[in-house]
Amino acid sequence: MVSKLNILKSLFLASGIAISFNGCFFSSPTFTIEEENIGVQECHKFEKNEQKIECYDDLSSDNSMASLKLGIFYADANDYDKAYDYLNSSKEMGNYYANLPLAYLYFKGNGVEEDSEKSLELLKEAAHKDPNAAFQLSKFYFKGIGIKQDTKKGLEYLISAANKNMFVAQKQLAMIYSKGFHTIKKDLVKAKYWQEKANNNKKDSTFNIYKL
Template structure:
């Protein structure tokens, strides 16, 4: 069974005493003009290959020109604890201006796996990508809400959670339900918001979890 690095990311950054659902992504709908559209489609052709060896071969055939292939190879090797290879591919993707490389890199710096542990680097990577990548926004919210490597900023944390939740990250939706139900993070209890996010959680959304990062 595939266990992409993003599962580990979610576990590492998990909010205390909050249950966790793997976030669903319903926001990867790139237009033809989007700078990611063509390379994502090319990488997704490899993702459809069932045999792992053939899949890896497919990605390696395009690894020099496709930053999503680099991200997926990077997360693959991180799961194998081959951090030298993981960092090679993830840093290559970042150098090629793929903002989605930030999330797995932030995880490695947060844990100190393959690199010296650096919470500031993890924070900055998430901050850089949080206005585009909802999962990065979700993870960054914890830094603000719990005062990790920065002062507590509940307003910013809730703003990030709302962005992530609005883009289908169910873990963020669950936290907002708990927040407005119990008046957490200096937010007033709000039954309407509780019901709104509960209804979002109940919506049947196509399961495209971790599409960007999944081999």
């Protein structure tokens, strides 16, 4: 079966406004995700995870996407030391998608010393590119977990994720505007807009990058 990074989903993709992070950015890597995906796509032809992992392992020394996939696999297997090594390698090669699972490890203290500030820092770095990172940032701002509560910032990051076609973010915006939330006033026009965006969102692929 295809892994969907269960450990991340259990913490980061819970329904409702629960947690969040924020945003400073870094320069784009010299590679493109599409280019590196060409290499890992050869691994997708295998049905068994064991074969995929072996394929990713062969590529991982110079392919950040392969390292990302291996990090996700070992995180799901609760082998956090290996997960950290592969995810950190992926990040060092310039893959900002490694930031989200690394942020999870630091937030929970799995394989590394628990460090919520480091977790926030990682999400800040990736939020401008990865809608999942922006989504988590929004939740931490809304609740003020590990950071000063800032509803305006939370809304900015949630909208950023929604504009990148993230279904969960669109649904949350529809909910927020339909009821109001902290300093965000009820706005039925905006609620309808985001609900329609969610209803028409048939191809949300924002989380696909984290599938094995």
